[in-house]
Amino acid sequence: MCSMFSRWNWVACGFYLVLNICSPDASGGLVQSCGHIIPESPVLALGSNFTALCILNESCLDFGNIYASQIIWKIKNKLVPKEQYREINRTVSSVTFNDTSSLATPLTCNILADGQIEQNIYGITVTVGLAPEKPKNLSCIVHQESVLTYVMNCTWNPGRHTFLDTQFRLRHSWPEEIFPDCIPKDVNNSCTITDIQFFVNTEIWVEATNALGKAESDPLVVDPIDIVKPLSPQNVSVSSGVLPTVLQLCWVNWISDAVMMLKFNIRYRIVGETNWMEVPSEDTASTRTSFIVQGLRPYTEYAFSIRCMKEDGVGYWSDWSEEKTGMTTEAQPSKGPPIWRIIDTSHSPAFWTVHLLWKALKPFEANGVILQYEVTIRDKSSPSSPVKKYNVTSTNHTLQLREGTYEVTLVARNSVGSSPPSVLLIPASNSKAPVKNLRTLPKHDKLWVGWTAPNSYVLKYVIEWCLVSSSSDCIIEWQIALGGVQGVDLKGIKPFKCYLITVYPLYADGQGSGQSVKAYLKQDRPSKGPTVQTKKVGKAEAVLTWNHLTVEEQNGFIRNYTILYKTIDGNETVVTVDPSKTEYTLSSLTSDTLYTVRMMASTDNGSRTGPDFTFTTQKFGKGEIEAIVVPVCLAFLLIVLLGVLFCFNKRDLIKKHIWPIVPDPSKSNIAQWSPQVPAKHNFSSKDQTYPEGSFTDVSVVEIEADDKKSFSEQDLKPFDLLKKEKSTSEGHSSGIGGSSCMSSPRQSVSDSDEGDTTQNTSSTVQYSTVVLNGYRDQTPVQVFSRSESTQPLLDSEERSEDHAGGADSTAQRQQYFRQNGGQDETNTDRPCFERTKQITHANEGDLVGFVQLQISGQSSQPLGLGMEKNTQEAAVSNVLQTCTEGQTVRPETVEENPLSVDEMPKSYLPQTVRQGGYMPQ
Template identity: 90%
Template sequence: MQFFFFLVSGGLVQSCGHIIPESPVLALGSNFTALCILNESCLDFGNIYANQIIWKIKNRVVPKEQYREINRTVSSVTFNDTSSLATPLTCNILADGQIEQNIYGIAVTIGLPPEKPKNLSCIVHQVSKLTYPMICTWNPGRHTFLDTHFRLKYRWPQDEFPDCIPKDVNNSCTITDVQFFVNLEVWVEAANALGKAESDHLVLDPIEIVKPLPPHNLSVNSGILPTVLKLSWDNRISGAVMQLKFNIRYRTIGDTNWMQVPPEDTASPRTSFSIQGLRPYTEYVFSIRCMKEDGVGYWSDWSEEKTGVTTEDKPSKGPPIWRIIDASDSPAFWTVHLMWKALEPFEANGIILQYEVTVRAKSSLSSPAEKCNVSTTNLTLKLPNGTYEVTLVARNRVGASPPSVLLIPASNSKAPVKNVRTLPKDGKLWVGWTAPNSYVLKYVIEWCLVSNSSDCIIEWQNEPGNVQGTYLKGNIKPFKCYLITVYPLYADGQGSGQSVKAYLQQDRPSKGPTIQTKKVGKAEAVLTWNHLTVDEQNGFIRSYTIFYKTVDGNETAVTVDPSKTEYTLSSLSSDTLYTVRMMAYTDEGGRSGPDFTFTTQKFGKGEIEAIVVPVCLAFLLIVLLGVLFCFNKRDLIKKHIWPIVPDPSKSNIAQWSPQVPAKHNFSSKDQMYPEGSFTDVSVVEIEADDKKSFSEQDLKPFDLLKKEKSTSEGHSSGIGGSSCMSSPRQSVSDSDEGETTQNTSSTVQYSTVVLNGYRDQTPVQVFSRSESTQPLLDSEERSEDHAGGGDSATQRQQYFKQNGGQDETNTDRPCFERTRQITPTNEGDLVGFAQLQISGHGSQPLGLGLEKSTQEAALPDVLQTSIEGQTVRPETVEGNPPSVDEMPKSYLPQTVRQGGYMPQ
């Protein structure tokens, strides 16, 4: 509580008020009224009155509706429900200056009255043969939030005993000494500040509530039979005090479930008991308890556990046997792998020493059986094809087990099971099937783990012929695929196995398929992939989904059957890059494989051939037509591309002068021309293309060729003016008539040569006409006879003798020398267009004959003649024909005079 006081003038300090009731204990939910009473001595001193009082609960102002002013010194506050009441409750007042002052305060306790104790029970615990304390317990009821005291009261009908007060807890109390065979009245009393309560009274004889100590010194001994064990023990309560009955329980080592001897077999007082029906050669654990024979009272605790082992006995059943048949190298033999399971301890009934295997052919029962004794659980035999009966016996120290029989038929000819199915259930894999109509002796369930990394190791189990489903008893792992096969076994054979694959638990594939292209076309692509391995599947593959898209396009999905490994995408764009991936799905989800890209072709199948083949055919057709055209127009083409050139070898120009030697051997001195040996030579070149007649105005005089110029441009050789000098190709007439344009190639002589005498020799004039069959050159064919109007002397040609020849080193030089056209000033000058002064020296005359090789190599000159004279066309030397550009177009007639100009 907190108080404030006022200082009185006399120096005495006193309180100005108080609250009643002082420190109340209130029941939760009840009504409560408190009064604040002011002292009279403080009224005048401080001007304090009841109407100024303010009530607070834990510094929270109580609403004024709950105030009541009784008089000027007393104010009350009322709470209809104490559930909202808290401590402390204070009475306050506003003094001068509106300062709140605390007058008085109280602590309020809220709680509940005690309930009636319930479920009072007592039990007498045996501590020793003479000590029997009694412990009573009860239910104290609800929590009162107050200090509540409990007392255990008991009495005999005439005597009362001191109360038993609990020490540590409020619901238990121990009475150390009780008397048997006397009724005792017992009850419990509870009290707190709000009231008291007591339990129902319990009247009993303590002997009826005794819990005795369990038997001790328990021992287990083997009996005469392998299925019996004998128990013995000591009781720790006197038979004079009470008679007991017993409970005996036992279990095998490793088992958590207890088995119990029937209670009626142990309902009488005893200190030993023989337990029957146990399994041979099995270790058991035993425990025992006791209570009052009539069932009144409590069972004692279980005694300490003791173990015992039954003796050995013959195995109770034969080992389960099965076989695997492999094809042998020889088709007439089988390789049979026999395998069996070790018996469980409760079936072996001892230590198995060996197994006896007997194999007998069914086709010949009289043939001796083959026997094998092994200590392992498998045996491999090589047998001829046929049907065999295999018998297996397990032996221990006591005897042999019943035989296990297995038929090895030549074929599985009996009815198989149907509708094999699996179901994961309670963390195990359940296998079910539909039984055949025939009677089945038993079933063999065979299974193995399907894996890429190891062989399928077969496990198996036998099941009775009357069941149609069982749990696999092996270590079945999740996310692994198992191949399960069910065989029905009959007394005279077996049915073929029916298989199914199963998973205890599935998951998403560990990876997705890797996709590739098998063939890519213009608008389609053939995709291929490999199935995921069993270790990668983690479940049954239900479907594949192919996702493909272009670089900037939307992704398209296609669902594919899980059995397929190839799919063709169609309606693709040509010459386009695609990205494709594949996802594999199980029941638990899917996983995608890596991305793969491919580009469709620009042209489809056959499109290139459809373009190339017609083009090639058209080209071949054009070429063929061109060849045919050229073949039909070969004469025209030959004329324009490679015209016929006369063959000099067929010309008889070499016969112009038979007296001329065929060969000339000139020395270097003979080839030298003395100064002044030649007269001036004038050569006129007239273009053959000129179709007009020559006139006097069109001709001009031309300069004489000097010796030096003749020497630098080329030397004459052979016939002067015919082989190395310009020859006349056309004759000029005095008239302007059109006869100059007349083509005389067919009637004009090739040449007319006039030979003058050499040094006092009489010249011989020879007229020769060419016998050549070669056609004339183009310039020759267009030659016109221009010599008709001139003097006959001016149109003759003469042979000349010449002392020197051209140097052999200069034979490759051009044979024709062209000069600028010269237009004569008058008609009389036309006869002097060609002037040649020749001086010979030496005694040998100049012959006109040429070597045969020179004649064959040289191009024949076209010689033109007129009515009055003849013209000579020079030929080439040493077989080097002049080019078309170098050939003279035409030449005017030459007149040669010895020692000057000859008369015309």
């Protein structure tokens, strides 16, 4: 009916065919498919050729336009190349595979109809595998399960994997009878036969079968009695014998002698060890149930085990029996304990502290329990000395001996007897030849120590070693080697630890000096690096210092130190240092630069770097600062010295400008000037500057307390007026030196002639008395003014002769004033100021700074502001003007360079006349 449809409707037609093929018919069965494949589910040999045919049914051909040319083949839904197709006829198509290795399942035949609609026609399952190989290596063993029960187990090699279901059968037969096959259950290479017969030859073979073929092994012909593996002896027991070197074994055999005769194998070992020893096979080659083992060590525990097999050696050994142990009895110790000594002479060279050390005997040497040790000391340097004996239970003993040669004998005792003696000679010195070429070599977990023997015959060697530690003493361990040995293995050596090893040769008449060497079983890199510091830092060098690492931190021999240093932005410089050094100097550094330095310690197995350390080089080198500072200091000292010399030469000038001498008025006698001609003066407070020529005379007077009566009240008023003038114009009055009559100041004098020789030239009086010329009938006015002259201080202490002649001196001064003051005013040669005593040297520039009126007495009366005041001020002014214009001052001594008015100091103090002629300041 598909032909009735147009080509565009092939989809519906294909769906119709599927329904016809897969839907049930009216009778309840399935409709026959449109084709099938030959062969149906084949089993193929791997690698062989294979051809399959797809045959279409005629009914399907009539139903629709389906032909063999439309058939396509697929393997697991993968299209087979069309080169492998072949169209045999209108209904048959074949596909050929040259190698079935690539063939997989399922293999399907499909139709590609018009419209490219693919429909599955038929499919088969393809199995690919191999034929079985011939089984090989067939072997059988008869196991004894009990006294009367035996089973035979056979094994073989099944060969290659066939990828197919392969069946193995174990077959056996007698010449006249074939027994049932034995089919393996779990594995394909083993099978057990329970029904066997001894003393009959049995043929045994294996047969393998699968879909591709069958194979048989070579037959095995054997009597089962010859392949028996008996049970091991049971109920083994061990008992000690009469001698300390034998043990007796007893056991039970599980196989009857009527079945077979047995031989045995006995092994034994010391408990705690792994090596087994065996009894010679010829001693146990006959059937037996007991055996005595000889040549054992006394007082030693042994473990025993036994096995058996057929006496003629045909068959298999039984398993080893359960281990049983037994101990031999005690015997006399076989050798003396090894003995050594350590001599301590630190307390006194004449007396020795001898530490005797010996090792406990091994069990096979002690042959029992050591109860005690007997130590005997003989002084060989003094044969008459008594022999000393000590019974010791420990393995060491300490003696106090004098310096000399001694022989020490040591014996170990147990319950049976004593050991042979061990002899140790303690010489006065190690005078014999030492060993040579002492060396070490690590060997796995042991350290081998070797040496070259001396030329002399050596009885034995003593090897000492101890763990070197920085925190505790070296605990010595030691062992003894025979004289013919030139190397031993030291056990118990730990890795990464330093050991000090010493070898002593012992001779018949003494011992040689010890030779020592340090060694490591295994080295590692240091656990930390050295910490470096600076000891001294200069401009271009730095001295670095560090401490050696402790023995525990080294973990090996330090081969070298490495110093690594650099600036912040510079390359790192590496310096290698000998390991014995603890100090190194870095040179060629840059001044005033920050450096970072670290240090590395290296062993044979690696290196470790310590922490970083920084330092800064100095800006100046050694001596540079001194080279700068010393010349500067010397130059400064030279300048100071020159300045001092200059100041010393110009001390007067400097003294005048910087610190003028101010005398202490309390220690001087105030001078008085007595005017001769009274005159009217103008003491106006507004006019502080006195005209030149108004002063007629300057004199130093001393006023006693009694002299105030000679002045009338009229005489005192001008003084009060001048005193008041001073107080109102003190700050801006000029000195007397400004007038021509005061250009030559005079020295002050004492109140007597003796004052000439007692005046102090180092101090001056800066006060003077200005005596004004009054009018004809007036009392002269005394005006006291401050003077800037450098007059020497008057004697401040009142001498007894001054008090005695005080009144007379005053009278004489007043008379002198009247005589000089009464001279004619027109005399131009008369000086303005005259002295009553000798005038010392004074500066010409000393001036009277201020005129001050001083009145002797208990009190002073203030002057009025009326007519009388004006009269007195006019009189003073006229006197000063007259003195300046018409007179010339002629002092006895005049200084060449007088000071100007501006250069004089302006310091004024008010003055009062005190009793006795002294002026307090």
